[in-house]
Amino acid sequence: MSLALRDSPLVAEATRDRIKEHARAIGYIYNRRAASLRTSRSGIVGVVVHDIMNPFYAEILRSIEMELDRGRQTFILSNHYDDLEKQRNFIDTLLQLGADGVIMSPAIGTPPEDIMVAEHNGLPAVLVARSVDGADVPAFRGDDAYGIALATNHLISLGHRRIVMIGGTDQTSTGRDRYQGYVNAMEAAGLELRSGWRLPGPRNKQAGFEIASQFLALKDKPTAAVCWNDLVAIGLMNGIARAGLRPGVDISVTGYDDLEEAAIATPALTTVWNGQREVGRRAARVLLDRLNGAAVKTTLELIRPELHIRQSTGRPVERT
Amino acid sequence: MSLALRDSPLVAEATRDRIKEHARAIGYIYNRRAASLRTSRSGIVGVVVHDIMNPFYAEILRSIEMELDRGRQTFILSNHYDDLEKQRNFIDTLLQLGADGVIMSPAIGTPPEDIMVAEHNGLPAVLVARSVDGADVPAFRGDDAYGIALATNHLISLGHRRIVMIGGTDQTSTGRDRYQGYVNAMEAAGLELRSGWRLPGPRNKQAGFEIASQFLALKDKPTAAVCWNDLVAIGLMNGIARAGLRPGVDISVTGYDDLEEAAIATPALTTVWNGQREVGRRAARVLLDRLNGAAVKTTLELIRPELHIRQSTGRPVERT
DNA sequence: CTGAAAGCGCTTACAG
């Protein structure tokens, strides 16, 4: 009977149909726990990111969902909110449930052992959006240094000279890479980097909105802001508008990620497409490949970002 | 040993600590599948909504997460995208995994049997945000007719006479209730309801943004829009601004839900707080109570909404 | 080809 229900070729079609019909009639429910106990495959994949409600991760999750659906895997989502303890608990839960694999965007400060402990207990891991040095697993993310340089160079080419970087943290590889990309672009253009021209921290709209007054009060009167991501950029533009200045005219602003929202912001946001869909799709595929026993290379793959120019950037205007 | 690991009082403290220490040393992993097979409790709760990436549901999910964490339940999230088949598959998966319960915001057109099938197979259900007539389970949502009347009456009291309702669908109880609340308020004020003054459909920013031109082209030149939710309202305001008009001045706009974003929109959005946190918290608690064997009443509970007045509404201005 | 039996890792009722 169990063979028939799983469409085994060992069972004749007519027999199979009859059995399935009967199973439905008596309200039979397949017990995956029991099957999993026997086969040590559960059909469950864990996915953990900083915050699933953040649209950047949401876009990655959507493409992961599509791929895993195709592979008939159930997925369990969780936020770690950059709390290492929460992340460890989640991996523990996956191990206890006998999950088949995990896709994670590791919490800030994740030691490689926290990832390898999963691997060593038969839970293959794939990283997205962030990578961890010393963790010998496949990882997919955008080329941040290159991407932020695209945005910075775009502003420089428009004639901006006093460009501030807003948001992000030095505690992730992404944070360091983006800041470095900005620094490199500025130095390559022979532009000065004054202290106070980096306002680290903001990563969401609210924080971008709140930092606007601090940005506008800088004594150098910068004419442009390279933002950590689209959320910060949109929040900042709202804050600039609230202060009576026109984003895209008085102040140029760039975002990062190219969320769906970037195109309908006011003004439409110039930003860097970060390949979320691509990252999610490839991570899910490589995990499915691993589950099917394929040998995959455990290296970091960088997706090449693209600049999308819209209305939030223009020639510099001096404020008086 | 199993007693010791579960902190049973039957085992002396010293013994327990020694066993736990040893378990850690040898890398013991508790097998929840096996335990669940034996006890028929899995510690898993399913949560399914239209779209977890929608901030409205995201806010509900966050409070559900907090409560379930406290009850030491793992939760599995899923989107149904208003696809009944997807929703059925998810409930099937939960049954197969032996989940302990499910919290759902049912897909459009969910027949009560689709919910009762879970109940009858030992998977207690609780509804959030939407209710289903004939499904004998607890449900929590806002009082939509009352809430939308708050917004409509606010506009009327400012002097608006030509007020359009934008977004939503008649296919959910929520959709019907909100439209009815708008109609009731208009009629109570003796205001005319012209055809074309309802633009159904939009439920997200993109759609709100795109419908702006259609709204602005209405021959009656309405002075205000009551929007289905905050996302539509923010999209609409962006569309209005793109067309060169000033939302909050030339056109008054109200939202619904009071997302975190509403307060930092430009202009800050006048909207109706819909009790997302409250809905999620109470739904999770009642489910945990059911899991602990408590008898709970299976009735619909309406959370009373509140109007939050900000800058997107003002006295009417005639357009020429 | 078919059917009965073993075993996955727990928990719990029961015998000693």
Next chain:
DNA sequence: CTGAAAGCGCTTACAG
């Protein structure tokens, strides 16, 4: 109080 045994519902290797 302690320890061995039964059984949850599957899958699969094996005997017939």
